Amino acid sequence: MKNNNGLISGLVLLSLGLICGLLLAFVNELTVERIEAEELRLKFDAIEEFYDIANYDLEEIVLENGTIYVLKSQSNSEIEHLVYSFRAKGYGEDVEMLVAVNKDLSVEGYTVTYQNESPGIGTKIVGNDFNYNQADDVSTFDSIGGATVSSNAVKAIFTEVSERAQSDFNGGLYDDEPIDEPNELEITVDDFYDSDLFDIEEVEIEQGTIYILRQDNQIEHLVYVISTPGYHDQIEMFVAVNKDLSVEDYIVSYSNENEGYGTKIVDRDFNYSVANDLSTFDSISGATVSSDAVRHIFSIIAERTEDDFGGGLDD
Amino acid sequence: MKEFLNKKGLIIVLSTLLLIVFVFGGMYSRYMTNQIDVNEQNRYETSLLELVNDGVTLEYFDAEGVDKSYHTPGSEDEYSPSLLDSYKVMDDSNVETAVIYVIETIGISAGFVAAYAISVDDDQLLAVKVISHNETDNQDNRYFNRLNDAFFNQFTNKDLDVIDFSVDTIAGATLSSLALDIGMKYARELYAADYAFEIINVILEINSLNYNYDLDTINEFSFIAEITFDEDDKTAIVHLDTDFNYIDTSSGDEVTQGVIDALPVFVSKTHILCLDVTIEGYDETTRELSISVNGYSLASVKMIILINSALDAVENVTFISSDESYDYSHGYSGSGVPEVEQGYIDGFNSQGVILDETAGATVTSHAMGRAIEWIKSLEIALNGGN
Amino acid sequence: MARFAGGKAPFLRISDQKGKNTNTIMRDFLIALLPVVLFSWYKNGIQVFLDGNINFFEMLYPLFLIIMGGFLSVVMEGIFFYVTDKKNNNLKSISHKLTTSYAVIPGIILALLLPIYTPIWVLMVATFIATIIGKMLFGGFGHNIFNPALLGYVIVGFTLSGFITDAGGVFNGSEVLIDSYASATPLGIFAQFSNTGEAFSFATLVEPYGNLWNFFIGTIPGGLGETSALAILIGGIWLVARKIIKWYTPVIYIGTVFILSWIIGINVGESGIWFPTYSILTGGVMFAAVFMITEPVTTPTNPLGKVVFALFLGTLTVLFRFVGNLPEGVATSLILMNIFAIPIDTYSGIIRTRGFKKPGLSFASVLFVIFIIIVAYTIIASVNMYTAFLPIINIWQVI
Amino acid sequence: MTKKENFLKGIFKENPLFVALLGMCPSLAVTTSVENALGMTIAVVFVMVLSNFLISLIMSNEKLAALVKPVRIPVYIVVIATLVTIVEMLMHAYLISLYKSLGIFIPLIVVNCIILGRAEAFAAENKPTDSIIDGLGMALGFGVAILIVSIFREFLGTGLLTIWGDLQFDLNFIFDFLRISPLGMFTQPAGAFISLGFILAIIAAVSAKRQEKQINQVKGVKANV
The missing domain is CATH 3.30.390 (Enolase-like; domain 1)
Structure with a gap:
């Protein structure tokens, strides 16, 4: 009793805390796996209403005002469906909805996952058919008479989906996350021509390098190595041009574009066959920035290639 | 009595009053609510009856239903109009005179509901009435309001057995006009399915059309047309007069009567030649x-x-x-x-x-x-x- | 209050009203309600019947609803008296209590506030809330803090309005037929504008219902008794003439709403005099001005208090109406102000006797500052209604 | 006080919600459905019995009690918090839908005045067995109370009685028979207060009547004497 100046009490409390902490750690160890599994199951249950998740690879993208669940095909990892889980301000609290959109932008379905609207009229938004069938078109939206604010919240969610659905399917989904590993290839002139047959000279220009392949002091081929800014990083391309201005081949040697559509510039046929003619150029829809970069490279070549073969390089 | 009320009677009386109000008042208010619907339905049916001059009573019937798709106005998608109601219209001697289909089509937006009255006796579209629509832009029904009387007059007493069964659209409200046009065509399909009525269906294509410059025959016919017709792509060169009526066939397969009837309509719709x-x-x-x-x-x-x-x-x-x-x-x-x-x-x-x-x-x-x-x-x- | 008169409201000034007692006040109230009742019957029953849109039984429904409002509240109060006071539950004492409790008035006013197609069971719930919860549980006639009818109306309006709409809502048999009555009451249309932030005009607000004269006569959609300014004015003049109410209370209230609406109208670009006129003729402003803010029990009793009360009430009505999401600001603002009736009454009584000295001065200055702030906020916030309405909604929900 | 009285006092005489008006926050928030009320009851029973037992165990040892006394409130909190966290984790793992609907109110059991109150008022001064009985009685009393409130609210608010999971009674036929509809208001917070007010009023009326009877009886006895 005399010795109890608080220190021992503190020690008792501390040891009690330790025991409790150990107990909690033990229980946590027991339950943590199951909690994770249950949480995931709960999330999937809502999506399962629209798609059979087992058939897809599921990916989750967290945005400011919601989450996008990306369902990719298991065979070629193309985006098959997007399930948007967005929130908007309703009459009471936020209204949270799940909107499932197919690749052809048709709406598979939508469901209200959370709402706290005024009972009676406001709660009519649950299970109501808002006549929203095409993801990029909210003009057909039917609101509920008498529940303007609640249906405006629903409309806000649909509008948000409609604004991004198209671009999401075309690769805009990953706009905010650059891929980790750049696409880099070791390319040399040998990939186009047999370098033993030619004298190779290297000329530095403003935008890159030109390899001049000469045979008997005549310029036979030019290999342009040009780099230009892409979406996230530089894009570097090798373009081999023959003497008759026909394009032998082109290879993207370095790029760091968006996963999905942006990376399509690699191995893509841009329909560029005559060096000074860009009119046939095919851009990649959905990856405008990336293909614009490629186009820019080609236009640099198109501008100077005739002059280069005519001897402009020697100047 | 007073004794009774002074004991437990008062609460019983008051509660009974409450119960009576609840039961009978409730019945009264339900009657009122139902009456709104009944009145609504009556007004709807009366407005439908107004479409047919000698119509006296309406009789609901289950239409055969036709699955036919049309282009959604303004896009490439196809959709099938939906039949909402179908009524037989009886005259005063209880003989069926007309049939009314209420069809929902798509104009600028979905939900274009209109009633189409078809006379059973002379296979005519009697009149069209728009029940409801969503052709709105913000507060005012701008597009719908462009549909004027002249446009709706096209629907009155329109024969069903014509080759070109369509109406002229109104500029500025093309999609809304098309909603009615498609609804009208769908009503004809429904009518054909419900009644023994055959829709004239001619496959005909005008390949070329030329003036007849041959002085020998110039008095007989004015135009020479090259046509493809029928399902197995028969071809013929036909001669037409100034009003594109069929004169004779100069070469090719034999031309059927249906094609002969259809020629004036098809040629006048096909602007191959400047026809001045x-x-x-x-x-x-x-x-x-x-x-x-x-x-x-x-x-x-x-x-x-x-x-x-x-x-x-x-x-x-x-x-x-x-x-x-x-x-x-x-x-x-x-x-x-x-x-x-x-x-x-x-x-x-x-x-x-x-x-x-x-x-x-x-x-x-x-x-x-x-x-x-x-x-x-x-x-x-x-x-x-x- | 108790300092001056003693006992509970309502009070009579004998010098004003010789030979009158509470009974006569209430009888005059009923007489004043008569034109309103008759007009609402005419508008929702007889006129529609004459148009041939409804039959005889439907014609009687508005009258039935109003009478039922009064009848139900009397019956419910009778049951309450029976259950709570076991010693005096004989016929004589209960009927005596009922005659001094004036249960019929909140019942009738409640029915007049509700739309025509209110189901009877909703009316019963409203009457229960009004008479039992709003009045009897507070201690009966004279002890209630909130206007009983208003409490019933507000609770039903917030919780059961869906059932009223499902049953048919505010449109009478003829109005259902008119296409231009797009959504609901004029205020319903106005709320749409203020929610979406779109500009409104005479053509969009008034023209669907004809002209402002229709608003004055009362041939517009709305609750049973609140549409006709004319009938309400007749009742009001009767009450003023009989010295039951003071003329300045309704005038100050309506005037506040009028002037603030005018200022707001000018701010949002509608300078016409039609807008403030429209503002006072729609919804329950008129009805509340004559029959509710003059109610002797739940409002201040002395003249200064009445003026302050009416000023605040008008400002809050405009605030809730233009800045909030609620189409009708009258009922909610009145419920809110009922809470402040007692302090206003107390301090205005002090000011009246002692002049602007302590403690009345500090109270008055605080009140004045609050008033200025509310007015300023109302005017500023109304200019951009759309952005302003969200925070107000949140505040409202907290309240 | 017998064990039976000890047990029953929690349910009737000292009912924590209806008599002591303790633990209003969770009882108003989770009583939207019977299922939630049952889940809450289970959680409270678990925490209550174990916390009462443990605290009584600690405090009945005189030496330990002397050490703990200056810091007894933190000790209670640590014990209760541990138990609540265990309940929360178990519920999250095995009853996830209930966990979701109870939401923040499971962690709030920690500061539930009933548990802390019983720990201080009863468990600290009684034997472990008595404390268990007291805890059980109190928790069940709380459970009965919120069950009554939740039945009242769920029935009036939705016309349903959700006992557990899919076991749901649809009582809408009563509303259909009366030709009225459920009042959604009762599932809202405002409805919680109104419901509790009604129930308390009824209980107050009943207990007032009983008191009157008792007084009359006492008077009668006196008169007889």
Whole structure:
């Protein structure tokens, strides 16, 4: 009793805390796996209403005002469906909805996952058919008479989906996350021509390098190595041009574009066959920035290639 | 009594009163609510009955239903209109006179509901009534309001057994007009399924259409058309008169009656040729070919083409008369219209060229220009294709 | 209050009203309600019947609803008296209590506030809330803090309005047929504008219902008794003439709403005098001005208090109406102000006797500052209604 | 006080919600459905019995009690918090839908005045067995109370009685028979207060009547004497 100046009490409390902490750690160890599994199951249950998740690879993208669940095909990892889980301000609290959109932008379905609207009229938004069938078109939206604010919240969610659905399917989904590993290839002139047959000279220009392949002091081929800014990083391309201005081949040697559509510039046929003619150029829809970069490279070549073969390089 | 009320009776009476109000008052208010629906339905049916003149009663029936898709106006998607209600209309002696289909179609937006009344006796579309629609833009129904009386008049007493079963759309409200047009066509399909009515269905394509420049036959027919018809792509070259009525077949497969009936409609809808010039007649003895051209009004400018004796060139063109208005109210202030026309003809005769249009008489100038073009084509034909 | 008169409201000034007692006040109230009742019957029953849109039984429904409002509240109060006071539950004492409790008035006023197609069971719930919860549980006639009818109306309006709409809502048999009555009451249309932030005009607000004369006569959609300004004015003049109410209370209230609406109208670009006129003729402003803010129990009793009360009430009505999401600001603002009736009454009584000295001065200055702030906020916030309405909604929900 | 009285006092005489008006926050928030009320009851029973037992165990040891006394409130909190966290984790793992609907109110059991109150008022001064009985009685009393409130609210608010999961009674036929509809208001917070007010009023009326009877009886006895 005399010795109890608080220190021992503190020690008792501390040891009690330790025991409790150990107990909690033990229980946590027991339950943590199951909690994770249950949480995931709960999330999937809502999506399962629209798609059979087992058939897809599921990916989750967290945005400011919601989450996008990306369902990719298991065979070629193309985006098959997007399930948007967005929130908007309703009459009471936020209204949270799940909107499932197919690749052809048709709406598979939508469901209200959370709402706290005024009972009676406001709660009519649950299970109501808002006549929203095409993801990029909210003009057909039917609101509920008498529940303007609640249906405006629903409309806000649909509008948000409609604004991004198209671009999401075309690769805009990953706009905010650059891929980790750049696409880099070791390319040399040998990939186009047999370098033993030619004298190779290297000329530095403003935008890159030109390899001049000469045979008997005549310029036979030019290999342009040009780099230009892409979406996230530089894009570097090798373009081999023959003497008759026909394009032998082109290879993207370095790029760091968006996963999905942006990376399509690699191995893509841009329909560029005559060096000074860009009119046939095919851009990649959905990856405008990336293909614009490629186009820019080609236009640099198109501008100077005739002059280069005519001897402009020697100047 | 007072004794009773002073004991437990009072609460019983009061509670009973409450219960009575609850039960009977509730019945009363439910009756009121139902009555709204009943009144609504009555008004709806009355408005439907107004579509048919001699209609007295409506009788609901289950229509056969047809699955047919149409283009959604303004896009490539196909959709099938939905039949909401179907009624038989009885007259005062309880004989069925008409049938009404209430069909939902898509205009600018979905939910274009209209009633289409079809007379059973003479297979006619009697009238159309729009029940509800979503053709709105913000507060006012801008698009829908463009559909004027003239547009709706197209639907009254419209025969179902015509080849071209469609109405002219209204500019500025094309999609809304198309909603009614499609609904009307779908109503015809429904009618054909419910009643023994056959929709005329002609497969016909006009491949080419030309004036007949052959002086020997020019009096018999004005146009030569090359057509493809029927499901197995039969072809024929047919001759048509000035109103595109069928005259005869010069070569190819035999033309069916359905195609013959359909030809005028199909040709007039197919603008292959600039159809301004009408051949009035050819006199073999005087070698005079008279034609008329559409100026301000139809076939208003008349002229005679004199063919030379060898029948291989145009000798002279004479301006005969014109119905053009000479009041110059359209701002024409140059030389008189006949002078304008004569100028063209003189120019053609002397130089074989077509003059520039005369300012202020643009329409007439254009007509003359086309007449001259026609004459040049005639000359080439007479020359044997040179 | 108790300092001056003693006992509970309502009070009578004998010098004003010789030979009158509470009974006569309530009888005059009923007489004043008569034109309103008759007009609402005419508008929702007789006129529609004459148009041939409803039959005889439907014609009687508005009258039935109003009578039921009064009848139900009397019956419910009778049951309450029976249950709570076991010693005096004989017929004589209960009927005596009922005659001094004036249960019929809140019942009738409640029915007049509700739309025509209110189901009877909703009316029963409203009457229960009004008489039992709003009045009897507070201690009966004279002890209630909130206007009983208003409490019933507000609770039903917030919780059961869906059932009223489902049953048919505010449109009478003829009005259902008119296409231009797009959504609901004029205020319903106005709320749409203020929610979406779109500009409104005479053509969009008034023209669907004809002209402002229709608003004055009362041939517009709305609750049973609140549409006709004319009938309400007749009742009001009767009450003023009988010295039951003071003329300045309704005038100040309506005037505040009028002037603030005018200022707001000018701010949002509608300078016409039609807008403030429209503002006072729609919804329950008129009805509340004559029959509710003059109610002797739940409002201040002395003149200064009445003026302050009416000023605040008008400002809050405009605030809730233009800045909030609620189409009708009258009922909610009145419920809110009922809470402040007692302090206003107390301090205005002090000011009246002692002049602007302590403690009345500090109270008055605080009140004045609050008033200025509310007015300023109302005017500023109304200019951009759309952005302003969200925070107000949140505040409202907290309240 | 017998064990039976000890047990029953929690349910009737000292009912924590209806008599002591303790633990209003969770009882108003989770009583939207019977299922939630049952789940809450289970959680409270678990925490209550174990916390009462443990605290009584600690405090009945005189030496330990002397050490703990200056810091007894933190000790209670640590014990209760541990138990609540265990309940929360178990519920999250095995009853996830209930966990979701109870939401923040499971962690709030920690500060539930009933548990802390019983720990201080009863468990600290009584034997472990008595404390268990007291805890059980109190928790069940709380459970009965919120069950009554939740039945009242769920029935009036939705016309349903959700006992557990899919076991749901649809009582809408009563509303259909009366030709009225459920009042959604009762599932809202405002409805919680109104419901509790009604129930308390009824209980107050009943207990007032009983008291009156008792007084009359006492008077009668006196008169007889």
